[in-house]
Amino acid sequence: MPAGIVEPVRTSPFRTPRPPPFSHSSATSLLPEPISGLWTAEDELRSINLGECSNGRVAGRGQSGDIVVERAQLYDVVIVGGGPAGSTAATLLRKYRPDLRVVILEKEVFPREHIGESHLPAISAILDEMGVWDKVEAANFPIKLGASFTWGANSERWDIDFYPVEKFRDEPRPAKFVGQRRHTAFQVDRSIYDKILLDHAASMGAEVRQPVKVQHVLHEGDRITGLRLEGGEVISGRHYIDASGTVALFRRDLGIGGTIPEELKNIAVWDYFQNAEWAVHIGVGGTRIQVRSLPYGWIWFIPLGPTRTSVGLVCPAKYYIQSGKTPEQLYEQALIDQKEIAALLVKATREGPVRSCKDWSNVSDRAAGENWFLVGEAAGFADPILSAGMTLAHSSARDAAYTIMELDRGEHDPAWLRSRFDERTRLGIQQHIRFGQYWYSANSCFTDLQEHCRSIAREAGLNLMPIDAWRWLSQGGFSADLIGQAVVGSFDLASAKQVVQRFDKAGRSPGMIIDGKNTFKLNLRGATESVIGDLRDGRINRVPCLVRRGAQLPLVGNFAVVVDALKVSSDAAEIVSYLRNYVNLKYAPIHRKHHFDALIQALEALAQDGWVEAGVNRKKPLMNVNLTDSRHIRSSSQSEEAIAKVDPAERPTYKSNI
Ligand SMILES: Cc1cc2nc3c(=O)[nH]c(=O)nc-3n(C[C@H](O)[C@H](O)[C@H](O)COP(=O)(O)OP(=O)(O)OC[C@H]3O[C@@H](n4cnc5c(N)ncnc54)[C@H](O)[C@@H]3O)c2cc1C
Known part of the structure; x- marks a missing residue:
């Protein structure tokens, strides 16, 4: 082994209960006591049966098998890349679990230039959760x-x-x-924005090492055992996050394929x-x-x-x-x-x-493995026309941080946690790619690219008739982005339908199923119970949902409110009155219309997925849906x-x- 290289620690990922301490009498710990009852890298070191110490190294046998480790190189979470995704993951990990040792390895010295400047509002809430919104606002970006x-x-x-x-x-x-x-x-100047975020991650206690380039991923099958840096040093952790952007380091070294339309x-x-x-x-x-x-x-x-x-x-x-x-x-x-x-x-x-x-545009075949996660552009890229890349970067990084914290807590099935992350991350990218395909193929202004636009539609299996286009766009469901809200890609349901109307040469709308109806009956026949994850305050809560033929009905948020209303009555007037009472009780007057419209959109989404049967009672007035807000x-x-x-x-x- 070349000098300076330390064999990666063999840790058992996703371990949750604290293992019993080693009984060897010479076992020594110079490390501070942990601040929580969860298993951390500090515990891994404490569990080591110390043999000989030389040059700052600690050698011996730990819970995980034969190891030789330097304290400085064993982390709970190792993150490759200090862009927005890496900083988000590190900040949230440290916010909710300040006892975790988190390191960001970034090959550039910041500030460094980067493309990807236009945000969507969903990022603002994540910046707020990270505690960095005020710092970003202070930079006076437009x-x-x-x-x-x-x-x-x-x-x-x-x-x-x-x-x-x-x-x-x-x-x-x-x-x-x-x-x-x-x-x-x-709208951010990335050289300034990315530095604010990375400095913030450091201020939250993440270790930031730059310029440090990760050269290779060391792995045994699907399990990453360490990251070899340029210069030979090996860094190890219990969890690894690839936030290396377009480099997509883990995909490259683990041989993970992807789809490129x-x-x-x-x-x-x-x-x-x-x-x-x-x-x-x-x-x-x-x-x-x-x-x-x-x-x-x-x-x-x-x-x-x-x-x-x-x-x-x-x-x-x-x-x-x-x-x-x-x-x-x-x-x-x-x-x-x-x-x-x-x-x-x-x-x-x-x-x-x-x-x-x-x-x-591309999406990885996998976004999570035994002890690793892909976030941001390392997991995939959707065309910049929708300005969604940064939103996907921040939200997937948040999700990875939450998933790691839950894996450590050990209260949920680890396989469920990993597959939930994998599906959500890839579905988010796929939905935006689908939107991108639609935006390109439906743009009549591309007069020099007519055949190109037709071939995008052909490749995607997309028919541009509004009703068909809408069905195609909304495949994959409404719940991928914001659990409990009727959102497709980065659009709420009503806005997405307005886009379809705007792109149609004759101005035809895909319409609303619930418009012109006045009875709405829940149809839960043949549905089975399942659970989805709802991310809040550092926890992934398991919330119930129903599934049937690929469609999902999350019993949370706006969908749950609408389901409750439908359990009370199938009459449109009574349902509307129930929903109005709900928003009147819950929201200030200025926000009521917006939230009421969101509930009506949830009703439409349920009707579209067959959870609600919409009908007409000729003796009563029909519903006139006008979602202007x-x-x-x-x-x-x-x-x-x-x-x-x-x-x-x-x-x-x-x-x-x-
Ligand atoms: C032309 C274009 C326009 C775009 N416009 C928009 C837009 O308007 N809005 C929007 O939301 N998105 C846009 N995007 C997408 C946006 O740029 C990305 O989604 C975003 O930068 C992803 O952030 P990230 O943190 O995943 O990766 P990055 O921001 O790329 O960060 C990755 C970091 O990893 C580091 N790194 C890489 N390899 C290694 C290594 N081996 N070792 C150590 N560090 C490493 C890099 O130096 C980098 O700092 C655009 C993209 C393109 C190509």
């Missing part, structure tokens, strides 16, 4: 209220707002994670500009990112701070090859072709050099009209430069 697109059936510009722009109010910054800010997201093989070319005009100023520091279709691809325009803006082009790899142009030539052509973006850049200075990468999707001119209607004293500052 508030993302939503996005403006030219995309779909025609070239009309339209907006998706996370929070109705007309209800947004001018508030001083830095603000707190309350009120309207719970619904917004950030052939037609979502795109390339991205981008650069940064100083002093570009923002397309729109909303409130204090708020804006929307801009997405514009071109005949051969699309452009993003994402302000990252008061003066710096990220501008990029995405197009199919095939188009790039056939064009015979360099990435820089393609990029410059796009900035000439897209007149609105060009106008915003007239007085701006390009930083250069132009950056490029391939952005091939879901995520707002409307033409940009409608958004501006909505603001104009607000009393000027209340109206948010709104200045459009396009």
Whole structure:
């Protein structure tokens, strides 16, 4: 063995009860007492029957078999990669289990540049849970209220707002994670953002080692035994998390395959500009990112701070090859072709050099093994059109941290915990890939890519008729993202249906099953009882659900409320009254409509999956479903009209430069 290399510790992963101490009389412990009753790396060392000590090493026989170990190299959790996924996992592990030894191995010295700048609101809640939201807010990143697109059936510009722009109010910054800010997201300069998160993980007690490159994964079958660093040192732990991003280190070294949809093989070319005009100023520091279709691809325009803006082009790899142009030539052509973006850049200075990468959507065949987890982009990548990569990174890392803590607690079946993580992580990526396929194939603005769009639809088995497209998009169920809520990909059910309508050339809607009906009967025939995990406050709670022919009915959150209402009555008026009473009791007046709409969406989701049979009683009025307070999707001119209607004293500052 080369000098400096220490044989990896053979630990038994997922061990939960504390093993009895060794009886050998010479056993010594110089380590502090553990602060909880759970098994940690400290316990592993304490359990070692110490033989000889030399050069800081401790050699001997532990609970796990023959080992030679250096204290400094044995961890509870070893994380590869200090990007958002790695920092999230480390922070949450240390938040809920401060007794755990957690190390992040990061090959770069931060700050380092990275692409992936536009958040979704779901990240904000995770940042808050991590205790880092205030630090991110203090960096003064633009508030993302939503996005403006030219995309779909025609070239009309339209907006998706996370929070109705007309209800947004001018508030001083830095603000707190309350009120309207719970619904917004950030647009971040990754060199600043990733460093805030990594420093925060360190402040929570995670050990951060950088620059430290992991070169190889040492493993015995599916069990990782250590990570060999560049330079030869070996780091060992009880659990391993791969947060190495696109490098996907564990997949590479453990030989784990993946799926790459052939037609979502795109390339991205981008650069940064100083002093570009923002397309729109909303409130204090708020804006929307801009997405514009071109005949051969699309452009993003994402302000990252008061003066710096990220501008990029995405197009199919095939188009790039056939064009015979360099990435820089393609990029410059796009900035000439897209007149609105060009106008915003007239007085701006390009930083250069132009950056490029391939952005091939993919999903790993597995996301968890005996003592390892894949999080963030190491588990897969969904096309950036939906700005979902960072959301998937933060949420899968949170999930891995929760899963590890539950494995240590030993209260749940370890096989269930691992397969739950595996399924949720991969389903989240698959749903976003499916959405990506739909977004590309349904964009009539890609006039140079017609055959390409048709082949995406063919490859995906997608028929663009709204009702079929909707069925195809929502396969995989509603419960993958947010347990107990009717969410598909990153959209609530009503918004996703609005997108389908917007992409249809004739403006047809996939419709709502419950619309025009007035009786709703629970149909639980043939369902079997099962459980799903609900992540809260550092615990994975097992909550009941029903399953039938692949469809899942989680008896939690909005679904549980609707099921309770349906148990009381099958009459629409009585169900609506039950749901109204529920939101009136539970929420402040300003939030009631939003929560009531979410319950109606849950009812629709249950009807779609066959848990509810919707019918008509001709003697009674029919239900008229109008979900106007879901995520707002409307033409940009409608958004501006909505603001104009607000009393000027209340109206948010709104200045459009396009
Ligand atoms: C063109 C493009 C545009 C995108 N736009 C968006 C967007 O607008 N919104 C969005 O949400 N997402 C976007 N994404 C996706 C986003 O970039 C990723 O989802 C996100 O960065 C994933 O975070 P992560 O922590 O998993 O990985 P990363 O952020 O890549 O972090 C991985 C870290 O691991 C380190 N590492 C790698 N190998 C090793 C090793 N061997 N040893 C030690 N350290 C190692 C790396 O140095 C890196 O710091 C985009 C992606 C692309 C390609």
